[in-house]
Amino acid sequence: MKKLLLGTCLLATPAFAEGELKVYHWFEYIPEELVQKFETETGIDVTIDTYDSNEAMLAALKAGKIGQYDVAVPGDYMVKIMGDEGLLDTFAPEDLPNFGNIAPQWLDVPFDPGRKSSIPYQWGSTAFSVNRDVYQGDIDSLAILFNPPAELQGKINVLDSQGEVLALGSIYLGIPQCSQDREQLKALSDMLVAAKAHWASFGSDTAKDVLVSGDAAAGMIYNGFSAKARAEGANVEYAFPKEGYVVWMDNVVLLKDAPNRDNALKFMNFLLDPENSAAVTNYAAYTSGVTGVDPFLADEIKNSPENNPPADQKGFFIEACDEETQKLYDAIWTNLKK
CATH class of the missing domain: 3.40.190.10 (Periplasmic binding protein-like II)
Structure with a gap:
């Protein structure tokens, strides 16, 4: 610390x-x-x-x-x-x-x-930003993080934050955030493990810096950090994905x-x-x-674009699960980080 x-x-x-x-x-x-x-x-x-x-x-x-x-x-x-x-x-x-x-x-x-x-x-919100010098395609989906195009594979930073990663993963799959359904939880875990193969790093305090330095071409990020990266010269665009994003x-x-x-x-x-x-x-x-x-x-x-989401895009708060359900999500996170 x-x-x-x-x-x-x-x-x-x-x-x-x-x-x-x-x-x-x-x-x-x-x-x-x-x-x-x-x-x-x-x-x-x-x-x-x-x-x-x-x-x-x-x-x-x-x-x-x-x-x-x-x-x-x-x-x-x-x-x-x-x-x-x-x-x-x-x-x-x-x-x-x-x-x-x-x-x-x-x-x-x-x-x-x-x-x-x-x-x-x-x-604010949590979604992702993409370096437009590296990738010029659509960035309207959380698939950028969880099933990324070839140009971004191996170049993605993900927040080292259980709440946001699991919430965005659930939003992407269209499942409840505090599900107890074993099939839904397995689908979430499997999707995240498969996506991890395309990630370069986990980092929250470095989420802005890796975009500015070019060490990452895309990254899960807080909207304010994305605005700062843009202000520091990175050609990044913050996305409000169609599936939804985290509001906090x-x-x-x-x-x-x-x-x-x-x-x-x-x-x-x-x-x-x-x-x-x-x-x-x-x-x-x-x-x-x-x-x-x-x-x-x-x-x-x-006037920041990061602070002005489209009216038709939806944000979701992270839900607080009961203790027993939270243990299931803790296990998914532990498996993902090992």
């Missing part, structure tokens, strides 16, 4: 310091300047450790890191899992003066009804036994300010879950 230590130069005198904040966060997802702004405004020292998948974050917390961090940034389905496993604390709306800035569609969400443990952070909402959650609970609430409230939320959007190239951000957004973010 990378560790980002921020603000020590800003808080040189102990008299000014107002404590600490320990954040468990996705990689390359928050601008350093915004964290420094929070430190300057509050006098709180922020430490950020990073992870590259929801599952890695959950495993680390369950392995003993709960009680070491104040907040984390899980995806929608992972919020529900963490809540069900007793890993989250709760707060009242009045604890966050900016609570009213939450966009209405992200307020009463099924993974945290009424927002008692989480606030919206950013939302990342959320900042208050963790159980947070050692700096009050500072965690200050940080969450800070992120609900439209200008601060827009700073994350401008950096990460996703979409904010807060109202009032438009005046602060860069034009290239507002």
Whole structure:
């Protein structure tokens, strides 16, 4: 894990310091300047450790890191899992003066009804991008990943993320995400194993870089990472496949036994300010879950093709399976990664 230590130069005198904040966060997802702004405004020292998948974050917390961090940034389905496993604390709306800035569609969400443990952070999609210098054919199907044309075989990077890989595989086959049907599960496993023969790598934190460097000609990717790759000069096009794609909402959650609970609430409230939320959007190239951000957004973010899916294409949230069903999917993933 990378560790980002921020603000020590800003808080040189102990008299000014107002404590600490320990954040468990996705990689390359928050601008350093915004964290420094929070430190300057509050006098709180922020430490950020990073992870590259929801599952890695959950495993680390369950392995003993709960009680070491104040907040984390899980995806929608992972919020529900963490809540069900007793890993989250709760707060009242009045604890966050900016609570009213939450966009209405992200307020009463099924993974945290009424927002008692989480606030919206950013939302976006997961599909794939293709280097148009390498492949000029249609990219309207998830077959690009799971039954790729000859030009892309051996040149595909896939996210090292169980949730997204299995969800997109299920969408491609047209089967439920939490199926208990043995034939459907076998079909999913067989399809993924066959597709793996055409993949060059698994990588989440490198998903953008391999497209920019040319080490991959196509890749499963988050829409914001694809926009960044394009901005860095890669001739890539992000696809919204006809079968569907994954839609996700990342959320900042208050963790159980947070050692700096009050500072965690200050940080969450800070992120609900439209200008601060827009700073994350401008950096990460996703979409904010807060109202009032438009005046602060860069034009290239507002007009990004990665943020404007066709009206006739459908997105699906990753579903949280019950414990017994999840074991079946864990087995498929373990077999795929061996």
